[in-house]
Every structure is written in C-alpha cells, then in structure tokens.
Amino acid sequence: MAEKLLHNYPYLIAALIFAVGCYIVLSHTNLMRKIIGVNVMETAVFLFLVAAGNVRGGKPPIIDLANPDVAYVNPLPSALILTGIVVSVSVTALSLALVVRIHRQYGTIDADEIAAIRSAEDV
Amino acid sequence: MFNNLPVLIVVMLLISAFLAPLFVRRFRRATQVVAGVVTWTAAGLSAWLLARVVQAGPIRFAVGGWPAPWGIEVTATPLSAFVVTVATVIVAIVMLGLPREQRDWPSNRAGWYITLLLLLTAAMAGMTFANDLFNLYVFFEVTALSSWGIVAAKTDRSAADASFKYLMLGAIGSSFVLFAIGITYVVTGYLNMSFASAFIAAAQLHPIIPWVIATFFLVGLALKAGLFPMHIWLPDAHSAAPTSASALLSGVVVKVYAVAMAKVFYGLFGGASLEAMGISEMVRLAAVLSILAGSLFALVQTDIKRLLAYSTVAQIGYVFLGFGLGGTVGVAAALYHILAHGLMKASLFLASGKVIELRGSRNIKGFAGAGRLLPLPMAIFTLAALSMVGLPLLAGFTTKWYLFNAGLEARLYWVPVVVILSSLLNAAYFLPIVWRIWFGQGEAEGAADRRVPGLIPLAVLLVAVGLVPNPLLNLLQQAAAWLIS
Numbered sequence: 001m002a003e004k005l006l007h008n009y010p011y012l013i014a015a016l017i018f019a020v021g022c023y024i025v026l027s028h029t030n031l032m033r034k035i036i037g038v039n040v041m042e043t044a045v046f047l048f049l050v051a052a053g054n055v056r057g058g059k060p061p062i063i064d065l066a067n068p069d070v071a072y073v074n075p076l077p078s079a080l081i082l083t084g085i086v087v088s089v090s091v092t093a094l095s096l097a098l099v100v101r102i103h104r105q106y107g108t109i110d111a112d113e114i115a116a117i118r119s120a121e122d123v
Numbered sequence: 124m125f126n127n128l129p130v131l132i133v134v135m136l137l138i139s140a141f142l143a144p145l146f147v148r149r150f151r152r153a154t155q156v157v158a159g160v161v162t163w164t165a166a167g168l169s170a171w172l173l174a175r176v177v178q179a180g181p182i183r184f185a186v187g188g189w190p191a192p193w194g195i196e197v198t199a200t201p202l203s204a205f206v207v208t209v210a211t212v213i214v215a216i217v218m219l220g221l222p223r224e225q226r227d228w229p230s231n232r233a234g235w236y237i238t239l240l241l242l243l244t245a246a247m248a249g250m251t252f253a254n255d256l257f258n259l260y261v262f263f264e265v266t267a268l269s270s271w272g273i274v275a276a277k278t279d280r281s282a283a284d285a286s287f288k289y290l291m292l293g294a295i296g297s298s299f300v301l302f303a304i305g306i307t308y309v310v311t312g313y314l315n316m317s318f319a320s321a322f323i324a325a326a327q328l329h330p331i332i333p334w335v336i337a338t339f340f341l342v343g344l345a346l347k348a349g350l351f352p353m354h355i356w357l358p359d360a361h362s363a364a365p366t367s368a369s370a371l372l373s374g375v376v377v378k379v380y381a382v383a384m385a386k387v388f389y390g391l392f393g394g395a396s397l398e399a400m401g402i403s404e405m406v407r408l409a410a411v412l413s414i415l416a417g418s419l420f421a422l423v424q425t426d427i428k429r430l431l432a433y434s435t436v437a438q439i440g441y442v443f444l445g446f447g448l449g450g451t452v453g454v455a456a457a458l459y460h461i462l463a464h465g466l467m468k469a470s471l472f473l474a475s476g477k478v479i480e481l482r483g484s485r486n487i488k489g490f491a492g493a494g495r496l497l498p499l500p501m502a503i504f505t506l507a508a509l510s511m512v513g514l515p516l517l518a519g520f521t522t523k524w525y526l527f528n529a530g531l532e533a534r535l536y537w538v539p540v541v542v543i544l545s546s547l548l549n550a551a552y553f554l555p556i557v558w559r560i561w562f563g564q565g566e567a568e569g570a571a572d573r574r575v576p577g578l579i580p581l582a583v584l585l586v587a588v589g590l591v592p593n594p595l596l597n598l599l600q601q602a603a604a605w606l607i608s
Contacts, residue, residue, distance in 0.1 A: 021298075031287065038291065038295065041294075042294075042298055044298075048309075049305045052308070080257055087264045091297075095294075098271075098275060098283050101283040
C-alpha cells in the first residue's frame with residue numbers, strides 16, 4: 001500500500017496542493033491572496049493531469065515507423081492543460097481587473113474592511 | 124440532415140456575440156434588435172430541434188468529422204433540446220427590455236453587455252449539448268466568465284464586490300469540476316461520457332473511485348448553482364446585477380448547472396448506482412436544506428432583489444430534489460420547474476425592476492401602493508408570486524404536485540412534508556408584498572412610463588404552462604425516461 005502511494009507521489013502532491021490552495025482562498029481576507037489561492041488550486045489540477053499523462057521512460061509522442069514498439073507519453077492531458085491554462089489566465093485577468101475596481105471604489109483590498117464599509121452603508 | 128444543428132446554434136450565438144461591440148456605437152438600436160433576432164432564431168431552431176429529437180430519437184454529431192471517443196461529440200437529446208429551448212426563449216424575452224434598460228449607458232458598456240448576454244446564451248447551450256466532459260468544462264467556464272461579467276456591469280461599488288465574491292467561489296467550483304473530470308479521464312481513459320460510463324459499468328472499480336468523482340462534481344456544480352450551504356455568493360451577485368442580468372442569472376443560469384449535474388451523474392453512473400453510493404441521498408439532503416434555508420433567509424430580507432435571490436436558493440432546491448428523487452416523475456418535475464421557475468423569477472425581477480426604478484430604492488416598502496401606479500406589471504408580479512406559493516392552476520403548483528407524488532412513489536414520506544412547509548414559507552414572504560402592492564398606502568406619484576417590455580410574453584407563457592401542463596409533462600417524462608435509461 002505505502003509503496004503504491006510512494007510510487008504515485010505526484011497524485012498525492014497534487015491533492016495536497018489542491019487542499020492548500022482551497023485553504024488560501026477561504027482563509028485569507030486579502031483579495032490578492034485569494035486570487036493566488038485560486039491559481040494554486042488550478043495548478044494542482046494541472047499537475048494531476050500532466051502527471052497522469054506521463055509514462056516513465058516514455059518518448060515524445062512522435063510516431064517513428066522504424067521501431068513502433070516504443071512507449072509514448074500520453075499527449076492528450078497536456079493538450080487539455082493548455083486549454084485549462086488559457087481559462088485560468090482569463091479568470092485571473094478578470095479577477096485582477098475587479099480588484100483594481102474594488103480598490104478604486106473602496107480604497108482597500110481587504111475583504112473584512114470592505115464588509116465593514118458595506119455594513120456601515122446599510123444602516 | 125441538420126445533424127449539425129446543435130453546433131450551429133452555439134456558433135451562431137458566439138459569432139454574433141463578438142460582432143455586437145463593433146456596431147453598437149453608430150447603430151445602437153439596430154445592434155439591440157439584431158441581437159434579439161439572433162436569440163429568437165436560436166430559440167426557434169432549438170424548438171425545432173426538440174420536435175425532431177422527440178420524433179426521431181437523439182442526434183449524435185461528431186464535431187469536425189472525428190468520431191468519438193477521439194473527437195468531440197455533441198448530443199441533442201429531448202432533455203438537452205428542451206433545456207436549450209427554455210434558456211434561449213427566456214433570454215430572448217428578457218432581451219426585449221434592452222433598449223429601455225441601456226438608454227443611459229455609454230455605448231461601449233452597452234455593446235459589451237450585449238456580447239456577454241449572447242456569450243452566456245451560447246455557453247449555456249454548448250454546456251447542455253456537450254457529451255464530452257472537457258467540452259462541458261470549457262463551456263462551463265465561458266458561462267461562468269460571462270456571468271461574472273454581467274454581474275459587474277453596473278458601476279456602483281456593490282457590483283464589483285459581489286462579482287469578485289462570485290468569481291472566487293465560482294473558481295473554486297470550477298477547480299473541483301476539473302479535478303473530477305481529470306480523475307474520470309485517468310480512471311477510464313475516456314472523456315466522452317458514453318464511453319466512460321460503459322467503462323465504469325464494466326470494470327470492477329473500487330467503490331470509492333466513482334464516489335470521489337461524483338462528490339467532486341457535486342461540490343463544484345452545487346457551488347455554481349448556489350445550493351445551500353454554498354449559496355453565500357448568490358444573494359449579493361443576483362441583487363447587484365442590472366435587472367435583466369438578475370432575471371437571467373436567477374431564472375436560467377443556475378438551472379443549467381443543475382442540468383449539467385443530472386447529465387453527468389446519470390450519464391456516468393446511472394440512477395441505481397447513484398442510489399447505492401449514497402449520492403442521491405446527499406443531493407436530496409442538500410436540496411431540502413436549500414428549500415428550507417433559502418425561504419427562511421428570504422423571510423427576513425427587506426431588499427426586494429435579495430429576497431428574490433434567496434427565493435432562488437430555495438427554488439433551485441426543487442430542481443435538485445427532483446433530480447435526486449430520480450424516477451421519471453421526479454426528473455420530469457425538475458425539468459418542468461426549470462421552465463416554470465425561469466418564467467416566474469424573470470417576471471418577478473422585471474416587475475420589481477420597474478418599482479425600484481420608480482421609487483429609487485430596493486426596499487420592499489417601496490411596493491406600497493405600487494398597484495395603482497403600475498397596474499399591469501404589478502398584476503403580473505402578483506400572478507408570479509402566487510404561482511411561487513403554489514396556488515392550483517398556476518405553474519408552481521404542478522411542480523409541487525409532481526414532487527409530492529414522486530416522494531410518495533419513492534416512499535420518502537418527508538418529501539411531501541417539505542413541499543407543503545416550503546409553500547407555507549413562500550406564502551409568508553410573498554403575500555405581505557402582494558398585500559402592500561394592492562392595499563398599501565404609498566406615494567401615488569404618477570409613473571411616466573408604465574411599460575415593461577417582455578413581461579407580457581412571460582406572463583402568457585406562465586399561464587399557459589400552468590393551465591395546460593399535460594402535453595408538456597408528457598414530453599418531459601419522455602425526456603426523463605431517456606435520461607434515466
């Protein structure tokens with residue numbers, strides 16, 4: 001069991017980073033740190049998929065007709081991750097733009113301070 | 124012939140989305156009209172697709188001619204065609220109000236807002252038609268990005284804050300969904316749902332693996348759909364958005380995530396093994412908590428848009444409850460509620476938007492005496508509110524009746540109790556507003572402009588599906604039977 005887990009250590013690390021990222025988003029009040037947390041979470045998923053596509057000792061997936069019995073690395077997860085990275089970049093860009101607007105309008109990027117300003121407005 | 128129709132609908136909306144900002148400066152009115160025409164065309168095409176699919180069976184289309192499992196496969200089933208039809212029709216109706224809503228907007232904001240609305244519609248349609256998990260994820264993100272955008276469309280400070288909150292929780296949800304998709308791919312070797320499900324059924328997997336996949340999907344999708352206790356972003360986001368965006372986010376978008384969940388769960392695992400894994404139980408529990416907690420929160424709101432948003436948290440619970448109960452009756456009830464609630468919530472938001480505009484405040488006190496100023500919008504508000512409460516002959520009643528029966532059929536006797544309790548709670552927060560509208564003493568200042576475009580078609584459809592639900596329900600039971608098998 002332990003040997004299997006050690007053998008598949010990238011998956012364990014991915015799960016760990018995922019949890020760390022989730023913790024960062026939920027525990028920090030600074031909006032920039034929340035954005036970093038989301039990026040950490042997404043990176044963990046990318047690591048998971050890229051690790052899954054890797055074949056130990058595998059060659060790049062360029063078919064060589066001369067010797068067809070070579071093990072190739074699975075290229076599909078990397079292609080998926082490329083799309084995933086594009087999505088993650090656009091989400092980050094949008095959230096940074098929103099932080100700029102929040103800073104302009106509230107004068108702070110701390111979630112607690114914003115909440116305090118908003119509750120003072122409501123009364 | 125016309126097997127590419129599902130793709131065509133999505134592509135047509137996508138292209139027109141990015142053309143809108145080019146023309147909006149010179150020809151604002153024309154751009155709004157064209158955007159509306161495109162959405163109506165999409166609605167017409169999906170209705171036609173629905174009719175065809177019901178007659179001739181589901182359509183599978185391999186994008187680019189690459190057959191599954193290598194290529195991306197798009198499927199039009201009675202279920203997906205119905206959901207896309209509902210979504211596009213409601214978007215098209217709500218868009219009738221755009222010229223009035225955007226009167227004072229600068230043109231670049233007006234143009235990009237139209238882009239986001241069309242993008243949202245395209246992505247919802249793409250997400251519903253997708254049979255490939257990664258394709259589903261991409262459209263899932265496009266839906267999310269455009270909803271964050273339309274929440275931030277207003278320039279006041281609460282909009283940016285609400286959008287950011289929505290974005291952070293939404294991004295967590297997306298990561299969970301992507302992780303679930305990754306695990307599915309690693310375990311089965313397929314991204315196509317049909318192939319992956321055949322693999323899961325055949326291989327003797329350790330029971331924890333499907334359970335982990337299902338739980339990650341559930342967490343991610345429930346976060347996006349605003350199911351209690353993951354609803355915390357929803358009241359802020361849905362109340363800070365412009366009126367038309369609130370109507371769409373509450374009326375349509377959250378439901379599409381519920382449909383995605385049903386598609387993935389039934390598509391990958393099937394009803395029997397969902398029940399065996401305890402996932403159905405988990406969905407039902409979250410749904411019931413959502414129904415009760417959403418209504419209880421709504422009771423204490425004084426801001427009409429927040430009240431309606433909390434009511435959405437409760438109503439999305441009905442949809443999840445229907446899917447969680449399984450069986451043709453339960454799923455048909457969920458699908459019927461997607462349409463019924465879309466119509467009700469859109470009318471409620473549009474009608475209250477008019478009152479907010481008139482009084483300059485979102486407090487429910489503003490509704491006092493509104494019945495004399497805006498007789499028609501307020502009559503429709505009353506109709507939709509009574510339908511929410513579940514008065515017989517109105518659409519809300521049919522859902523409740525079907526859920527009631529589905530609960531009895533599944534021998535879960537607490538379901539009828541929850542349904543009745545929820546009706547009472549709905550009455551407790553909607554009836555005081557209705558009373559205020561017609562009998563309250565308010566300023567009787569004349570309203571210059573009493574028309575609310577789009578409200579009448581919504582009301583007509585709402586009455587129609589309420590009075591003659593049977594043809595629709597027959598269709599939906601067919602769709603449900605297809606989903607479950």
